[in-house]
Amino acid sequence: MSTFHLKVVTSDRCFFDGEAERIIVRTTEGDVGILPKHIPYVAALGIGGLTIFHEGTSRVAAVSGGFVQVSAEGTTVLARTCEWADEIDINRAREAAERAKALLHQQLSEHEHDVADVKLKKAVNRIRIAGDK
The missing domain is CATH 1.20.5.440 (ATP synthase delta/epsilon subunit, C-terminal domain)
Incomplete structure (x- = not known):
């Protein structure tokens, strides 16, 4: 399956840095799905979930505030807060x-x-x- 580079960063840690098959993230306008070869895109994050599909599995995190940026080099999520469900x-x-x-x-x-x-x-x-x- 095709993948893209995903980096999720908060002010205190690099939350995720690796290949992803797709993500679903809550923006201020609603949920957005990002797949490999997505067009360039920037959006503000809302309060919601971030689901990362990686190596055939998915993992969910709580996210609030920040930005998501998609470019040819990959996708970056810069979040004010981000926690895996099992860390909450x-x-x-x-x-x-x-x-x-x-x-x-x-x-x-x-x-x-x-x-x-x-x-x-x-x-x-x-x-x-x-x-x-």
Whole structure:
């Protein structure tokens, strides 16, 4: 099967660096599939999943924020956060979701509300991805 070079990087580590058969990643406009020989492409990442198909298997990660860039040399995902499903501490994610929900029930400024809303979305995404193991 045809492959392309994929590099997934966060601020603290090189998350993945190797050949991939395809990926599916959540952008701010929805899920996008990338296959070998994809046209040049750049998109902002949303809060969602990143599925990497590699050597006949797939592995899912929770991702939030960043960019995906496809070029003739390969595909690069520069993510604010990225965790494999089996790395997610589900209890910690549930606690984060509860804290964010509690904040949203308080009187907040618009900015504080937006921050709490994003925290809730990230926690819910991590719970969903961890459940997809």
